[in-house]
Amino acid sequence: MEGIPMNPDLSRRHFLAVAPAAGAALAPGKPALLGGAKVRAEAFPAWPIFDQREEQALLAVLRSGRWYRGSGSHVKNFEAAYSTLTGAKQCLATANGTSALLISLNVLDVQAGDEVLIPPYTFTATVNVVLRQHALPVFVDTDPRTFQMDATKVEPLITGNTRVLMPVHLGGNVCDLDALLAIARRRKIPLIEDACQAHLAEWKGRKVGTYGDTGCFSFQASKNLNSGEGGAILFNDEDLRERAYAFHNNGSGLRAIGANFAYASSGANLRLTEFQAAILLAQMTRLDQQIRTRTENAKYLTALLKESPGLEPAAMYPGCTNNAYHLFMARYDPQAFAGLPRDKFLKALSAEGIPCSGGYSPLNTQPFIRNTIYSRGYKRCFSEKRLQQWEVQNRCPANDKLCTEAVWFTQNMLIGPRSDMDQIAEAVRKIRTHAADLVRA
Numbered sequence: 323m324e325g326i327p328m329n330p331d332l333s334r335r336h337f338l339a340v341a342p343a344a345g346a347a348l349a350p351g352k353p354a355l356l357g358g359a360k361v362r363a364e365a366f367p368a369w370p371i372f373d374q375r376e377e378q379a380l381l382a383v384l385r386s387g388r389w390y391r392g393s394g395s396h397v398k399n400f401e402a403a404y405s406t407l408t409g410a411k412q413c414l415a416t417a418n419g420t421s422a423l424l425i426s427l428n429v430l431d432v433q434a435g436d437e438v439l440i441p442p443y444t445f446t447a448t449v450n451v452v453l454r455q456h457a458l459p460v461f462v463d464t465d466p467r468t469f470q471m472d473a474t475k476v477e478p479l480i481t482g483n484t485r486v487l488m489p490v491h492l493g494g495n496v497c498d499l500d501a502l503l504a505i506a507r508r509r510k511i512p513l514i515e516d517a518c519q520a521h522l523a524e525w526k527g528r529k530v531g532t533y534g535d536t537g538c539f540s541f542q543a544s545k546n547l548n549s550g551e552g553g554a555i556l557f558n559d560e561d562l563r564e565r566a567y568a569f570h571n572n573g574s575g576l577r578a579i580g581a582n583f584a585y586a587s588s589g590a591n592l593r594l595t596e597f598q599a600a601i602l603l604a605q606m607t608r609l610d611q612q613i614r615t616r617t618e619n620a621k622y623l624t625a626l627l628k629e630s631p632g633l634e635p636a637a638m639y640p641g642c643t644n645n646a647y648h649l650f651m652a653r654y655d656p657q658a659f660a661g662l663p664r665d666k667f668l669k670a671l672s673a674e675g676i677p678c679s680g681g682y683s684p685l686n687t688q689p690f691i692r693n694t695i696y697s698r699g700y701k702r703c704f705s706e707k708r709l710q711q712w713e714v715q716n717r718c719p720a721n722d723k724l725c726t727e728a729v730w731f732t733q734n735m736l737i738g739p740r741s742d743m744d745q746i747a748e749a750v751r752k753i754r755t756h757a758a759d760l761v762r763a
């Protein structure tokens with residue numbers, strides 16, 4: 323079935339017509355958490371996936387003795403290949419996704435005392451890079467239907483010091499780019515796309531990461547394109563790419579500016595190695611197929627889960643023409659499960675052999691953020707009045723609620739056969755059927 327576009331009607335009929343997946347027949351039995359048999363005994367596909375392609379690529383770099391981008395060609399080749407794949411004009415490979423964001427903030431001139439708008443439903447790196455600049459992270463509440471930054475809540479938070487709008491394409495789903503880009507243009511604020519979880523996701527047929535002033539990607543081990551660690555930035559502007567190149571290369575740009583050891587800017591060493599680029603080029607040979615399989619499986623799982631209430635998959639904005647499904651995210655409603663609390667549902671589902679998690683805690687209320695913005699350095703950058711106002715603004719009730727409802731499945735669970743989706747749905751059904759027993763247990 324891989325590679326065949328899915329017709330939701332057909333797949334539903336297929337689902338109803340065929341025998342239940344292995345293990346599904348056990349559904350009427352006791353929940354595994356209460357001592358019954360598991361719906362699924364075998365592990366989901368392991369991640370990463372690799373073979374001789376990676377081995378040979380790594381050995382070639384090793385034997386060449388050209389291990390860094392200054393002496394080899396793999397990093398350069400990867401940048402060209404990733405630009406082509408995404409349709410971006412320019413690409414810069416970086417040490418990781420965090421440094422891609424950090425470089426972006428620097429070349430867009432985010433300084434101490436500036437403000438950056440970010441979502442609270444994201445990985446901590448999104449806020450960490452803002453704090454490294456001594457800028458103020460201003461959190462925009464989440465649209466719980468999509469798990470993305472709520473574009474309707476951005477404008478009231480913009481001040482004269484707002485320097486960058488930095489939405490995230492969370493989970494491989496796409497934020498409301500049209501609305502956010504319109505605000506960025508109207509208010510003349512640069513936009514950074516944190517696309518660290520959204521490799522090859524699309525908005526209106528064009529790859530994400532190519533819409534903003536920069537688009538940042540991570541190739542950390544858990545991500546859909548993986549070299550252990552690694553990152554990249556996409557640009558449409560050659561000059562911005564040149565400044566980013568210089569920043570990531572200790573301030574030394576490609577354009578000659580005079581004598582040796584003369585520098586275009588301050589910077590850091592945030593370069594990708596030749597080894598990582600070689601792995602990425604090998605991993606990219608599988609990317610298309612993996613994306614197609616994830617999308618087909620995710621669509622099928624969405625249709626299965628929507629047959630009953632209680633586990634509502636994240637919606638997509640109409641402009642999202644491809645969801646990269648780094649995560650399969652859904653909202654849990656205990657009402658549909660006899661009042662079974664979310665955390666107990668997660669335990670019961672894990673016990674059935676379906677790994678799952680409750681996802682992020684609210685980032686905006688993590689104590690480390692307050693501790694940082696009340697530190698000595700920050701007090702020199704922001705008035706007491708601004709910090710007090712930040713406290714009042716820093717409420718994201720929709721996000722707080724979402725963090726209590728979320729259920730995540732990771733991307734590797736979507737790259738196996740379709741019958742894996744049948745088992746996920748079967749385990750959910752089994753828990754729903756026995757929810758009252760689980761509540762009492």
Ligand SMILES: *Cc1c(COP(=O)(O)O)cnc(C)c1O
Nearest residue numbers: 418419420445447518519540542
């Ligand atoms: C993974 C991730 C990052 C950071 O990437 P690293 O490569 O781990 O530094 C940033 N933002 C988001 C949303 C991420 O998921």
